[in-house]
Amino acid sequence: xxxxxxxxxxxxxxxxxxxxxxxxxxxxxxxxxxxxxxxxxxxxxxxxxxxxxxxxxxxxxxxxxxxxxxxxxxxxxxxxxxxxxxxxxxxxxxxxxxxxxxxxxxxxxxxxxxxxxxxxxxxxxxxxxxxxxxxxxxxxxxxxxxxxxxxxxxxxxxxxxxxxxxxxxxxxxxxxxxxxxxxxxxxxxxxxxxxxxxxxxxxxxxxxxxxxxxxxxxxxxxxxxxxxxxxxxxxxxxxxxxxxxxxxxxxxxxxxxxxxxxxxxxxxxxxxxxxxxxxxxxxxxxxxxxxxxxxxxxxxxxxxxxxxxxxxxxxxxxxxxxxxxxxxxxxxxxxxxxxxxxxxxxxxxxxxxxxxxxxxxxxxxxxxxxxxxxxxxxxxxxxxxxxxxxxxxxxxxxxxxxxxxxxxxxxxxxxxxxxxxxxxxxxxxxxxxxxxxxxxxxxxxxxxxxxxxxxxxxxxxxxxxxxxxxxxxxxxxxxxxxxxxxxxxxxxxxxxxxxxxxxxxxxxxxxxxxxxxxxxxxxxxxxxxxxxxxxxxxxxxxxxxxxxxxxxxxxxxxxxxxxxxxxxxxxxxxxxxxxxxxxxxxxxxxxxxxxxxxxxxxxxxxxxxxxxxxxxxxxxxxxxxxxxxxxxxxxxxxxxxxxxxxxxxxxxxxxxxxxxxxxxxxxxxxxxxxxxxxxxxxxxxxxxxxxxxxxxxxxxxxxxxxxxxxxxxxxxxxxxxxxxxxxxxxxxxxxxxxxxxxxxxxxxxxxxxxxxxxxxxxxxxxxxxxxxxxxxxxxxxxxxxxxxxxxxxxxxxxxxxxxxxxxxxxxxxxxxxxxxxxxxxxxxxxxxxxxxxxxxxxxxxxxxxxxxxxxxxxxxxxxxxxxxxxxxxxxxxxxxxxxxxxxxxxxxxxxxxxxxxxxxxxxxxxxxxxx
Numbered sequence: 001x002x003x004x005x006x007x008x009x010x011x012x013x014x015x016x017x018x019x020x021x022x023x024x025x026x027x028x029x030x031x032x033x034x035x036x037x038x039x040x041x042x043x044x045x046x047x048x049x050x051x052x053x054x055x056x057x058x059x060x061x062x063x064x065x066x067x068x069x070x071x072x073x074x075x076x077x078x079x080x081x082x083x084x085x086x087x088x089x090x091x092x093x094x095x096x097x098x099x100x101x102x103x104x105x106x107x108x109x110x111x112x113x114x115x116x117x118x119x120x121x122x123x124x125x126x127x128x129x130x131x132x133x134x135x136x137x138x139x140x141x142x143x144x145x146x147x148x149x150x151x152x153x154x155x156x157x158x159x160x161x162x163x164x165x166x167x168x169x170x171x172x173x174x175x176x177x178x179x180x181x182x183x184x185x186x187x188x189x190x191x192x193x194x195x196x197x198x199x200x201x202x203x204x205x206x207x208x209x210x211x212x213x214x215x216x217x218x219x220x221x222x223x224x225x226x227x228x229x230x231x232x233x234x235x236x237x238x239x240x241x242x243x244x245x246x247x248x249x250x251x252x253x254x255x256x257x258x259x260x261x262x263x264x265x266x267x268x269x270x271x272x273x274x275x276x277x278x279x280x281x282x283x284x285x286x287x288x289x290x291x292x293x294x295x296x297x298x299x300x301x302x303x304x305x306x307x308x309x310x311x312x313x314x315x316x317x318x319x320x321x322x323x324x325x326x327x328x329x330x331x332x333x334x335x336x337x338x339x340x341x342x343x344x345x346x347x348x349x350x351x352x353x354x355x356x357x358x359x360x361x362x363x364x365x366x367x368x369x370x371x372x373x374x375x376x377x378x379x380x381x382x383x384x385x386x387x388x389x390x391x392x393x394x395x396x397x398x399x400x401x402x403x404x405x406x407x408x409x410x411x412x413x414x415x416x417x418x419x420x421x422x423x424x425x426x427x428x429x430x431x432x433x434x435x436x437x438x439x440x441x442x443x444x445x446x447x448x449x450x451x452x453x454x455x456x457x458x459x460x461x462x463x464x465x466x467x468x469x470x471x472x473x474x475x476x477x478x479x480x481x482x483x484x485x486x487x488x489x490x491x492x493x494x495x496x497x498x499x500x501x502x503x504x505x506x507x508x509x510x511x512x513x514x515x516x517x518x519x520x521x522x523x524x525x526x527x528x529x530x531x532x533x534x535x536x537x538x539x540x541x542x543x544x545x546x547x548x549x550x551x552x553x554x555x556x557x558x559x560x561x562x563x564x565x566x567x568x569x570x571x572x573x574x575x576x577x578x579x580x581x582x583x584x585x586x587x588x589x590x591x592x593x594x595x596x597x598x599x600x601x602x603x604x605x606x607x608x609x610x611x612x613x614x615x616x617x618x619x620x621x622x623x624x625x626x627x628x629x630x631x632x633x634x635x636x637x638x639x640x641x642x643x644x645x646x647x648x649x650x651x652x653x654x655x656x657x658x659x660x661x662x663x664x665x666x667x668x669x670x671x672x673x674x675x676x677x678x679x680x681x682x683x684x685x686x687x688x689x690x691x692x693x694x695x696x697x698x699x700x701x702x703x704x705x706x707x708x709x710x711x712x713x714x715x716x717x718x719x720x721x722x723x724x725x726x727x728x729x730x731x732x733x734x735x736x737x738x739x740x741x742x743x744x745x746x747x748x749x750x751x752x753x754x755x756x757x758x759x760x761x762x763x764x765x766x767x768x769x770x771x772x773x774x775x776x777x778x779x780x781x782x783x784x785x786x787x788x789x790x791x792x793x794x795x796x797x798x799x800x801x802x803x804x805x806x807x808x809x810x811x812x813x814x815x816x817x818x819x820x821x822x823x824x825x826x827x828x829x830x831x832x833x834x835x836x837x838x839x840x841x842x843x844x845x846x847x848x849x850x851x852x853x854x855x856x857x858x859x860x861x862x863x864x865x866x867x868x869x870x871x872x873x874x875x876x877x878x879x880x881x882x883x884x885x886x887x888x889x890x891x892x893x894x895x896x897x898x899x900x901x902x903x904x905x906x907x908x909x910x911x912x913x914x915x
Contacts, residue, residue: 009088010067012088012089012092013067013069013072013075013092016072016089016092016093016096017069017070017071017072020071020072020096020097020098021047021070021071023098024047024070024071024097024098024101024113025047027098027102028049028098028101028102028105028111029049029050030047030048030049030050030101030111030113031047031048031049031050032045032046032047033045033046033047033048033147035115035130035131035132035133035139035142035143036130036131036132036133040130040131041121041123042120042121042122042123042128042129042130042131043121043130044115044118044119044121044130044133044139045070045115046070046112046113046114046115046143046147047070047071047111047112047113048110048111048112048113048147049105049110049111049112051110052110052111052112052147052151052153053150053151053152054110054151054152055108055109055110055151055152055153056152056153056154056155057108057109057110057153057154057155057157057184058109058110058111058112058148058151058153058155058156058157059104059107059109059110059111059112059157059158059159059264060112060114060148060156060157060158060159061097061100061101061111061112061113061114061159061160062114062116062140062158062159062160062161062164062167062168063097063114063116063117063160063161063164064116064117064136064161064162064163064164064167065117065162065163065164066117067117068117069115069117069118070097070113070114070115071096071097071098071113072092072095072096072097073095073096073097073161073249073253074095074161074162074249075092075095076088076091076092076094076095076249076250077091091250094250094253094254095249095250095253097113099254099257100159100253100257100260101113103257103258103261104261107261107264107265109157109264110151110153112143112147112148114139114140114143115133115139116133116136116139116140116164116167117136118130118133118139119133119134119135119136119139136167137167137170137171140167140168140171141171141174144171144175149179153182154182155182155184155268156182156183156184157184157185157186157187157264157267158183158185158186158187159187159189159260159264160186160187160188160189160191160194161189161190161191161253162189162190162191162249163191163193163194164191164194165188165191165193165194165195166191166193166194168186168194169194169205169209172205172208172209173201173202173205177204180204180208183208183212184212184264184267184268185212185213185214185263185264185267185268185274186209186212186213186214186235187213187214187216187256187260187263187264188213188214188215188216188235189215189216189252189253189256189260190216190217190218190249190252191215192215192217192237194215195213195215195217195233195234195235195237196232196233196234197231197232197233197234198234201234206234209234209235210234210235211271212267212271213235213236214235214236214237214238214263214274214275214278215233215235215236215237215238216238216240216252216256216259216260217237217238217239217240218239218240218241218248218252219239219240219241220239220241221239225238225239226238226239227239236271236275238278240252240255240256241255241339258402259278262274262277262278263275263277263278265277266278282337282402283336283337283365283400283401283402284335284336284337284402285333285334285335285336285400285401285402286309286333286334286335286336286341286343286365286368286398286399286400287331287332287333287397287398287399287400287401287732288307288309288331288332288333288334288343288345288396288397288398289329289330289331289332289375289396289397289398289730289732290305290307290316290328290329290330290331290332290345290394290396291327291328291329291375291395291396291397292325292326292327292328292329292394292395293305293325293326293347293380293392293393293394293395294324294325294377294392294393295324295325295326295347295358295391295392296324296391296392297358297391297392299322299323299324300320300322300323300324300326300349300358301321301322301349301350302320302321302349302350303320303323303326303347303348303349303350303358304316304317304320304326304328304347304348304349304350305328305345305346305347305348305394306345306346306347306348307332307334307343307344307345308343308344308345308346309334309336309341309342309343309344310334310335310336310341311473311482312334314332316328316330317330317625317628324392329730329743329744330729330730331700331729331730331731331732332730333700335468336365336400338365339364339365340364340365341364341365342362342363342364343362343363343364343365343398344360344361344362344363345360345361345378345394345396346359346360346383347359347360347380347390347391347392347394357383357390358380358390358391358392359380359381359382359383359389359390359391359392359394360380360381360383360390361378361379361380361381361394361396362381362386363378363398365400368398368399368400373397373398373399374397374398374399375395375396375397375398376395376396377393377394377395378393378394378395378396379393380392380393380394443465444465444466444467444469444470445464445465445466445486446466446467446470446486446487446488447467447469447470456638457471457484458484459471459484459485459486459489460483460484460485461485461486461489462486462488462489464486466484466486470486470487471484471485471486471487472484472485472487473485573649573906574647574649574906574908575649575651576651576656576889578598578599578600578601579596579597579598579599579608579610579658580596580597580599581594581595581596581610581887581888581889582594582595582596582597582873582887583595583875583878583882583883583887584882584883584885584886584887585609585661585875585878585882585883586878586882587882587885588723590613590614590617590618590621590623591611591612591613591614591617591654592611592612592885593609593610593611593612594609594610594612594887595607595608595609595610595661595873595875595887596608596609596610596658597873603646607661607872607873608646608647608658608659608660608661609658609659609660609661609662610656610657610658610659611656611657611658611659612654612655612656612889613627613654613655613656613657614653614654615650615652615653615654615655615902616653618655623725624902626725626726627655627725627902628902628905629724629727629728629729630657630723630724630725630727631645631648631657631905631907632729633696633701633724633727633729634657634659634724635648635907636699637695637696637699637701639691639692639695640691640718640857640858640859641688641689641691641692641718641719641720641721642692642695642696642720642721642722643659643660643662643712643720643721643722644659644660644909645657645658645659645907645909646658646659646660646908646909647907647908647909648905648906648907649905649906649907650902650905650906654889655902655905659722660720661872661873662712662713662714662715662720662722663714663715663867663869663871663872663873663874663875663877664712664713664714664715664717664867664869664877665712665713665867665877665878666708666709666710666711666712666713667685667708667709667711667712667713667719667782668707668708668709668711669877669878669879670713670865670867670877671708671781671782671785675785676782676783676784676785677782677783678864679783679812679813679816680864681782681863681864681865682779682782682783683847683848683850683851684851684861684863684864685711685719685782686775686778686779686782686848687848687851687853687856688718688719688856689706689711689719689721689775689778690775690839690842690843690848691839691853691856691857692720692721693706693721693771693775693839694838694839694840696727697731697734697768697771697838697839700729700730700731700732701727701728701729701731701768702727702728702731702746702767702768702770702771703721703724703726703727703771703774704726704727704728704746704750704751704770704771705723705725705726705727705750705751705752705755706751706755706771706774706775706777706778707752707754707755707774707778708778708781709723710722710723713867713877715866715867715869715872715874716859716863716866717863717864717865717866717867718859718863726750726751728746728748731746731767731768732744733745733767733768734767734768734836734838735767735769735829735834735835735836735838736767736769736827736828736829736831736834737764737765737766737767737769737828738829741765742764742765743765744765745764745765745766745767746765746766746767747763747765747766749761749763751770751774753794753797753798754777754787754789754790754797755773755774755777755778755787756773756774756798756801757769757770757773757774757801757828758773758801758802758826759828761798761801761802762802766828767828768838769828769831769833769834770828772823772831772832772833772834772839772842773823773824773831775823775833775842776819776820776822776823776824776832777789777824779816779819779820779823780806780820780824783809783812783816784809784812788806788807788824789801789804789806802826806820806821806824808820815845815846815847816847818845818846818847819832819842819845819846819847819848822845823842832845
């Protein structure tokens with residue numbers, strides 16, 4: 001490389017490192033310390049968090065290599081030939097230490113970022129050694145003696161990359177055994193030389209590394225499995241898959257971040273617990289964003305994409321008439337834990353007979369990697385011959401991540417040990433993991449995980465409540481579709497199949513064990529080596545096969561027969577004639593809401609709210625996709641403060657959504673009666689609403705229509721969010737939309753005028769942060785009885801939203817003013833809730849200090865106000881204008897036009913199948 005090229009590379013490194021260091025100082029408040037001191041001409045710097053001297057837990061980041069400076073893990077491969085300089089700059093940014101430093105702070109650790117590679121300075125044009133940092137070994141020893149050893153940290157953790165592991169090992173060998181008690185955990189990242197076993201190692205050093213360290217090694221072996229040549233390593237070495245390409249080092253660093261800190265959090269409880277919890281961070285959710293396509297051939301009429309994975313198919317929607325370049329920008333997720341799982345994205349055109357494919361893209365998880373988004377163009381391949389090109393190319397964004405909503409740590413531990421699940425020792429409690437005591441129907445009957453924030457499933461054989469981790473969808477005899485079956489019933493079915501295909505009597509079938517099903521069968525935690533992996537290999541070969549007696553198998557066969565009868569009953573579609581229409585309780589733009597009673601069958605006599613939508617109005621106003629999205633959100637979301645969908649069906653003219661009825665009425669009704677709410681009453685409502693919106697945002701859903709009319713109250717005084725007609729799925733960006741992300745933001749101007757955020761009125765791309773503006777408007781309205789910018793003239797009201805200051809009545813407290821002012825910040829990036837942690841910023845505000853969030857999610861905080869409700873079908877809290885309307889399903893005049901059938905609209909909740 002020429003001198004000019006070397007200077008350009010050095011400038012790039014200096015520029016990017018400066019940006020990262022500025023973020024370390026600005027966002028994490030790290031302070032820069034100089035070696036030997038700030039006045040020396042030849043000096044280097046390290047970075048320390050403000051609590052480095054007092055925090056009992058410390059995380060030290062150690063990187064090494066020519067030219068590596070604090071803030072960067074490594075220097076990427078230098079640009080060669082015609083490689084653009086921009087690619088090198090991008091690669092440098094991917095080497096940032098910022099995510100690791102932020103994670104350490106979030107996990108309650110102080111931070112030390114060393115700088116062992118800076119050993120020389122320039123003084124009057126001459127290269128001189130830096131005092132106390134003349135060599136990497138001198139640097140590490142000086143930082144330890146000056147900062148780390150004198151601190152009060154009792155658990156000192158190290159995270160090292162590549163050759164920095166050798167440097168750390170050399171230091172730990174020289175460190176006396178009396179200091180080993182302070183070493184918490186050591187994480188080696190792609191450092192095989194440091195992790196390998198060597199002869200003549202000090203025994204105390206070997207013991208330290210064996211019991212308190214882990215090595216993440218790029219390997220072609222299965223992810224998060226101990227590598228086959230483990231005996232060559234002095235510590236546990238786990239495979240993290242094979243990474244290829246120019247940015248493989250950055251990919252490795254990004255992939256293991258969550259796993260590294262899980263290990264460091266739990267290593268204090270012993271290596272076994274730490275390893276079990278670490279393996280629980282294995283990726284379990286595939287996120288696929290279908291961005292756009294460039295098609296060849298003739299213009300296509302409404303092309304769309306179908307994403308197929310783990311037996312599920314999801315389609316993009318939209319209206320792309322006569323186009324060669326459709327854009328969808330729609331995101332889908334799938335529960336994927338196996339690296340061999342394929343994902344296939346097929347592009348089709350609805351005008352072709354039988355939706356003939358224009359081509360497809362087939363990938364596996366090994367092509368995607370883990371915990372790092374991959375956005376690139378893929379060539380479409382012919383479905384009949386993968387060696388032939390299809391009609392164009394497709395741009396996808398793919399990410400394989402770990403999601404706590406998909407799988408839980410205790411489920412993994414249970415599967416590994418063959419014992420009942422338990423939370424990892426020392427694991428921090430969150431509002432998501434709250435478990436109501438003594439609530440059998442609110443937890444999985446196998447692993448006891450709570451259904452509070454996870455959707456309840458039911459085994460179609462034994463009808464018991466079960467979670468996703470303890471069940472699977474299987475193709476059973478007599479059914480053309482897969483049915484959900486718990487692991488206990490699954491094992492029975494596998495043995496029934498074996499028994500029918502094997503005439504030889506199994507002597508082990510006589511062994512009897514107690515079962516949670518009430519049968520004499522083994523405990524369900526010793527499950528069969530049932531697997532979806534190729535070749536039929538069991539994921540846990542050390543498990544023994546369960547043993548059942550003949551009575552258990554006969555009972556399972558009877559369960560199958562009862563299941564077939566139930567499924568036949570379920571196959572009979574519901575209709576309007578299955579409900580008694582009692583009262584009209586609401587009316588909207590496209591239909592009305594009625595109080596109904598189910599006549600017979602399962603849940604006969606139950607009271608519901610039925611939302612009736614006219615298809616003609618929906619199609620005429622181009623609301624088809626919004627209506628489908630509403631049904632899908634209501635069906636998928638499970639939260640104590642969000643309305644639940646129980647049934648959905650349609651006829652040629654109308655759509656029907658059956659939901660829980662809330663006899664307490666709407667908050668709009670109660671605020672108009674009360675004029676304004678007290679601060680305590682407002683605080684409880686807003687706290688409940690906050691958890692609901694946070695849950696929606698965690699599912700990548702922007703609500704976009706927050707107002708009093710869309711908040712209902714139950715008979716006890718708790719609220720629930722309803723009406724998702726304007727909600728938008730697939731919004732994966734947390735925080736404000738940056739200019740570079742404009743194409744991923746929302747652009748539709750929708751919602752109620754008084755609650756619209758300024759970015760909507762400016763016609764800017766916006767994200768989920770708009771909900772926090774509406775949230776602030778709602779908070780002000782509850783306390784005062786009016787919205788802050790309201791005006792009879794809509795243009796004047798919009799000007800007020802854009803420019804006017806909020807005028808607070810004198811009775812509003814200082815904390816309430818503070819939270820409202822921060823929520824009503826016109827810059828989305830500075831708005832409360834607009835940061836990377838989203839709603840947790842709002843939870844931490846002093847206004848919500850009195851709230852016990854765990855008790856709130858269990859509905860254990862008594863409401864300040866209880867509505868006057870005499871019966872479950874009471875309509876006294878419904879406005880009289882609705883009660884006077886006739887409770888009939890009014891016919892629609894037919895004009896001879898066939899109205900569209902809404903595919904996949906019909907729905908019956910699993911709980912409706914219980915006996």
